[in-house]
Amino acid sequence: MAKSVTHHQQLTLSVSLRDDARFANFYDGPNAQVVQSLQQQWTVNGEPYLYLWGSAGVGCSHLLQAACHYAEGLGHQSVYLPLDELAQYSPEVLDGLDQLPLVALDNLQAVAGRSDWEEALFHLFNRIRDRQSHLLIAADAAPTRVGVALPDLSSRLSWGMVYQVEPLEQNDLVQAVLLRAHRRGLNVSEEVARFLVTRGPQDTQGLFDVLERLDQASLCAQRRLTIPFIKETLDW
Structure with missing residues (x-):
């Protein structure tokens, strides 16, 4: 049975950004366009939803946290949630996150295939869109290959910009x-x-x-x- 999450626990999880996970510490190399798109989220023509994917160690988690630091620097509150650490809990941890200007969900593959989590993510996606907030998702595979079973959620994962974070030569x-x-x-x-x-x-x-x-x-x-x-x- 999934563990419930108190509001206090949710707040604790939401501030677990690494201080060194910033764009200034990221050597972009072949991923310069990814960094640019993340920074341009807050411009008039920026894309409010981005999906990043790549193998372990290429920097997806760093980029999501850097985007949160960047948003905070512009005065926008954000939340970073590593889904691999939250998979043991109830998806109620997602409740109310749509009220924040930026939501960053890391390691989507950790909850892919779990109907309760997929349903919660689907509704969160819709609420974020309705509020015109911003959403970042990272996983180890492309949207069509990450293992999501809910068709409506699977289609939404490809709505915005999708980037593969390339390993460095x-x-x-x-x-x-x-x-x-x-x-x-x-x-x-x-x-x-x-x-x-x-x-x-x-x-x-x-x-x-x-x-x-x-x-x-x-x-x-x-x-x-x-x-x-x-x-x-x-x-x-």
């Missing part, structure tokens, strides 16, 4: 590592960044996790981030 991954290191105040050379990309995970989130671990290790050891230090720390 190796050279772009190097630039993404350099950008993230700079934002963290780390002095990382291009040679070191390329070594990390060559030997480390091949997705941005995995590389950023490695970079965070190295940042902490270098602080503790009071050593610079060099290739020998990385080999020693990560046993590469």
Whole structure:
């Protein structure tokens, strides 16, 4: 039986944005149009509904949270809900969200195929449209392949702009590592960044996790981030 969600729990879940999940920390590479469309949501000709999809680690969650930060910076209240964390609860967690200017729902695949959640999402979609609010959805597959069974909801998922968030090629991954290191105040050379990309995970989130671990290790050891230090720390 699904757990019910109190109003207090709903508020707690709605403020779980990562502070570093901002557009300034996202190396867009082949995804520049996605970032532009997210930022243009608030212009006269902006698209109020966007659907993002991509494999794990490409940055869909980062982009949804960045869009929420961006909206808040413009004075628009927003809510970010990771559906994979909420799947154990009743879909009543969605109640009243249409009153907010921006609703961002992450990991749609976690509740796809569940009739109670699909019904609730369908009605939320309609209420958001009627209020002329904004909606962002992210998943690991395109709208037609995400596993939604309710035909009316499935059709609505393709109403707005649909973007595949593309994984970065190796050279772009190097630039993404350099950008993230700079934002963290780390002095990382291009040679070191390329070594990390060559030997480390091949997705941005995995590389950023490695970079965070190295940042902490270098602080503790009071050593610079060099290739020998990385080999020693990560046993590469």
